[in-house]
Amino acid sequence: MSAPAARRPPRVACDQKRRGDPASASNDISESNDRAERLLADQAALSRTLEHRVTERTRQLRALMFQVAMAEERERREIAADLHDDLGQLLAVAGLKLGALMSDDKHPSPELREVNELILRAKMSVGSLAFQISPPVLFELGLVPALEWLAEEMHRVYGLEVEVRDDRKPKPLDQTVRAIVFRAVRELLINVAKHAKVGRAEVDIRRNASKLVVSVTDKGVGFEVRPFDKPQTGGGFGLPSLRERLGYIGGALHIDAVPGDGTVATVSAPFEVKTGAPGRVWS
Ligand SMILES: Nc1ncnc2c1ncn2[C@@H]1O[C@H](COP(=O)(O)OP(=O)(O)O)[C@@H](O)[C@H]1O
Numbered sequence: 001m002s003a004p005a006a007r008r009p010p011r012v013a014c015d016q017k018r019r020g021d022p023a024s025a026s027n028d029i030s031e032s033n034d035r036a037e038r039l040l041a042d043q044a045a046l047s048r049t050l051e052h053r054v055t056e057r058t059r060q061l062r063a064l065m066f067q068v069a070m071a072e073e074r075e076r077r078e079i080a081a082d083l084h085d086d087l088g089q090l091l092a093v094a095g096l097k098l099g100a101l102m103s104d105d106k107h108p109s110p111e112l113r114e115v116n117e118l119i120l121r122a123k124m125s126v127g128s129l130a131f132q133i134s135p136p137v138l139f140e141l142g143l144v145p146a147l148e149w150l151a152e153e154m155h156r157v158y159g160l161e162v163e164v165r166d167d168r169k170p171k172p173l174d175q176t177v178r179a180i181v182f183r184a185v186r187e188l189l190i191n192v193a194k195h196a197k198v199g200r201a202e203v204d205i206r207r208n209a210s211k212l213v214v215s216v217t218d219k220g221v222g223f224e225v226r227p228f229d230k231p232q233t234g235g236g237f238g239l240p241s242l243r244e245r246l247g248y249i250g251g252a253l254h255i256d257a258v259p260g261d262g263t264v265a266t267v268s269a270p271f272e273v274k275t276g277a278p279g280r281v282w283s
């Protein structure tokens with residue numbers, strides 16, 4: 001079947017081209033230039049639309065992840081309160097009753113004393129667990145006292161001595177920012193205890209313009225930092241998930257480490273998160 005006549009190039013134009021008509025050739029050139037320009041403009045508009053959609057989707061995703069982080073934090077606080085109020089209270093009552101029994105008995109048996117000791121240890125464990133899950137001091141008193149408490153815990157649990165320094169400038173932090181930064185510092189300190197082969201670390205808390213900056217320094221074995229989109233060789237999810245969580249609130253993690261020459265891990269975060277509306281409290 002032959003093509004419709006309209007699609008065929010006009011015979012005259014072909015004849016003119018063949019004869020090398022300069023006016024027609026320059027018309028053709030300017031027409032194809034126009035077409036190329038229109039194509040380029042369309043392409044630029046398309047890429048602007050795509051870019052806009054990607055930015056919008058990223059913003060939505062970040063807002064969603066922020067909501068998830070906030071919900072998780074609420075959940076943690078509830079679990080910690082349940083642990084403390086329910087299990088903690090039951091153990092406290094059991095301890096009191098046992099104490100009364102033992103004081104009635106002039107010579108309590110070694111088994112009774114052992115049970116008393118176990119209850120005491122269980123009470124301490126519950127308290128410490130509740131604190132680890134969600135330290136009330138973080139919300140009641142702020143990030144600095146919570147990090148000071150964490151330093152004591154690190155010493156008690158891992159034998160790591162931690163010095164906490166604060167520049168004493170006011171830091172008006174969202175509750176979510178507090179919680180995420182607290183958990184980040186905790187992970188970094190546990191990393192020092194687990195990997196750095198050193199008995200000491202320093203935590204510096206500073207205000208830099210309208211940003212919170214916390215660095216964790218150790219003079220341990222250091223390590224080779226891989227690009228952040230690749231997991232550390234043999235490493236777990238600690239650093240990647242820390243980085244991701246900081247990303248939700250517009251923060252960042254920077255690691256300066258050299259094998260054999262210690263590690264400085266710096267967490268930075270805005271004071272408040274724009275996407276949500278968590279209660280603002282002063283650190
Ligand atoms: N302060 C540190 N000193 C020495 N090595 C470290 C330190 N922090 C992290 N690392 C190295 O980085 C790796 C990745 O850490 P992380 O992502 O927290 O995973 P994990 O602690 O579960 O191994 C660790 O396995 C360790 O090799």
Ligand SMILES: [Mg+2]
Pocket residue numbers: 187190191236238239
């Ligand atoms: Mg880790």
